[in-house]
Amino acid sequence: MIAYLKNKFQMDIWRRNKTFFLLILIYFAGLIAYFNSFSGEFVFDDINTIVNSRAVKSNLSLSSLWEINHSRFIPLLTFVFNYRLNQLNPENYHFINFLIHIVNSFLVFFLFNTILKISPPGPDTSKKSSLLPFITAVIFTVHPLQTSAVSYISQRATLIVSFFYLMTLLFYLLSKSGKLKISIIFYFLSLAITIPALISKENGYSLPLIILVTDYFFFFRQNLKNKIRFLKPLPFFILAGTVFYFIYLQRAGAPFEVTTGLSMTGGDRIITRQEYLFTQIKVIPFYIYLLLLPLNLNVDYDFPISKTFFSPDVIIPFIFSLAIFVISAPILYKKRRPAIWGLIFFFITLSVESSIIPIKDVIFEHRLYLPSAGFISAVVFIASAVVIQMIKKNKKTGNLINLTVISIITLYIVLTVNRNKVWQSEYSLWSDTVKKSPKKARVRYNLGVASYAIGKTEEAKAEFGQAINLDPHYSDAYRNLGFIFERENNFNKAYSLYNDALSINFYNTKSRAQLAAFYINQKKYNEGILQYLKILEYDPKNAAVYNDLGIIYLIQNRQEETINSFKKAIKLDPKNEIALKNLVNSLWHFGFDDEARKYYLKLIKLNPENSQAYQFMFNP
Structure with missing residues (x-):
């Protein structure tokens, strides 16, 4: 009797505090996966975004910061806050990234828990169960792909837009399923939170579309009773259009500004909208492969550009993907609505960076951070249906399924810990990348920069040489190689390389300034002045x-x-x-x-x- 009461008491504690315990488990899973990321250095874009950023390090007003970067204003504010607290101590920047990631994981749990409750019940799902949202959130937390957003400090913009994005969606869902007064509060909160999403990163502009889809998927019959409810998504479109107008069109700025943290003077070429779209048709299946099997992750893929839709490597994956979607979508919509919603969420949140808006880098792992939440949930919900059928046939398979899920999560944690080791320094990052993209000039160039920074001069010279061999028009590689030879007092070789860089790009300010500095070091002041005056002719x-x-x-x-x-x-x-x-x-x-x-x-x-x-x- 005492044992029975004790067991009942423990079960009551679990039921009353289940959500709290599940969130604690999510937190500790994330902490185990990312504990070794806190010791990482500033790498890649972090150098320009944070270390060398006067916006971050100067005591500028909010209006000045807004003028500097209005499209990613919120992330910039957080970097300024970080700097005010801890100057340039990367450990604290990493910790803030980790905390935002954990909060996002909590939001993933609450979002899909809410979706499960409001969606029509499937034949094998329980609205009361938090298990599927919990598994989704844990996998989202520890998935190795997320290191490209969490361990990569300057991708905090991805973390922050995801935070506002998920919170907006959650509040919108709550606004449709509560009492009138509470519904109104949640609705206006979701509208208000949309604004910081739009000024955190460009992905926020897909929010109105996913809200429209969500409204159709889960509230269509409810809206039929009061058709004015169909208009609820409309203010989100108006709000996004208004913000877009004031930030981009009124200022005559370039929408969705193409940026890169590295000088890519040699080897760059303009990618047309058509080429970018055709390439993304190949990129998206590769993204799905990485989500399912996150091995050999790479910060800088050597991904070929597709120039025509009718090449086999484009049209085959397109037809295959379209066929699977057309066949499965109606079935999933009727029986597994959260699963098909998760897949649509994946494509919509990916659309800004994987559609017709050309970006220099056609593929980057951090672009999967927010979309992965939808994809993971879809896989979990579909897999659960299969698992339940297996257990009905043989109850003993339940233990095997539990062991499989735990093994997958453990494997992902191990892979994430190992990937964090790669993100520890510029040298470790680019040494790993060279192994995976050995024929990409930019990768060789970056390893050269990282090698020189830690005193590996000969390795730096070799890597800059490799970059030039791979891309004879890579002017920055000539310039940096010239700088090394100048430091070694090989002045003739240095002078020749500086001129090679300028022959490739006459208007390369860095190369011309380096040549000017070369003259100054030789005490040829008038020649140095002439080089600076040439720069001012085209850059006054x-x-x-x-x-x-x-x-x-x-x-x-x-x-x-x-x-x-x-x-x-x-x-x-x-x-x-x-x-x-x-x-x-x-x-x-x-x-x-x-x-x-x-x-x-x-x-x-x-x-x-x-x-x-x-x-x-x-x-x-």
Whole structure:
């Protein structure tokens, strides 16, 4: 009797706190998978997005930050917050990414738990069971593909847009299934949360479409009773259109701005919309393969561009995928509606980056972060139906199924931990990538940069050489190789490589500035000045060039040109702390003490922590 009461008491505790316990399990599964990511360095785009970003490191106003990056404003704010707290300590940036990922996993659980409750019951599903949403959320948490968004710090934009995206959907579902007063609150919350989604990353613009599909899938009959309910998705389209207009069209900016964290001067070419679409027809099946079998993950795939729809590698996967969808969709809609909704969620959330909007890189693993939630849920819901039929035939298979699920989750955790080791440093990342994309020039170039940074000079020279062999028009590889030879005092070779880089791209500012610096180091100041002036002919608003010119003029003791150059740099870039310091020093050097003090006050206002500025003010 006592044993019975004890067991009943424990079951009551489980029932009352089941959701809490499941969330704890999700959290610890994620912590085990990502504990070794916290020690990782800044890599790849992190260098430009965070380490070298003046927007992150300067004390700028919200309006200034908005002007710098309005399409990904929320992620930029979080980086500024990170920097204010911990400067450039990557461990804390990793931890914030991890926390956002865990919250997203919780949202995946709540979202699909809600979908299961509101969807028509399938022949083998229980609305009360949280098991399927729990398995979906755990796999989403520990799947190795997610490392490209979680361990890759600068992909926080992907994490944040997913957070707002999932929360908007969840609140919208709750607005359709509660009491009137609560429904109104959830509806307006979902509308409000759409705005930060739209200014976190471009994927947010697919939200209105998935809301429309969700409304049709789960509330069509309910809407028939009051047809005004069919209009509920409409404000989301209006809101998205309004934000799009003010951010892109009114500013005459490029919608869905194509960006890359690396200099790709050599080897780049414009991809047409048709080519990009045809290539995505191949990319999407490959994405599905990676979701099912996440082996040999790669940060920079060497994926061929498709120029025609009628090539076998495009048309065959297209026909095969279309046939499977046409055959399975009606069946799944009737009997497994959450599964078909998950597949549609996968394609819609992937549509911004895998359709007709051309992006330089046709494939990236982090693009699967949000879509994976839908795909994983679809697989889990479909597999559950098969499993239930197997258990009905033979109850002993239940233990085998449980062991299989636990084994898959354990395997994914192990793969994620190992993948995090690759993301630990620039060198480990690009060393791994070279093994998988050995014939891609950019990969060789990046390994060269990473090798030189840790003192592996000969390896760097070899990798830059390989990049040039693979792409003879890769001007940045010539420039970096020239820089190494210059450091080794092989000046003839360095000079030749700098000129090779400029012969490929006359307007490459980095290469021309490097040649100018080469002349300065040789004390050929006038030749260096000529190179900087050539840059200003095609890039007249380059504040960094004016700053460098000011330094050369100061070396030559040319008072007027020195001061004018630094002032021009500051006029073009008022937040340029280096140019401000140089201007103050030069004014002090030439005896303009009062004017020097005036600019020092500007320097202090820009950066109050400038100890040199304080020392000058208090010890004139």
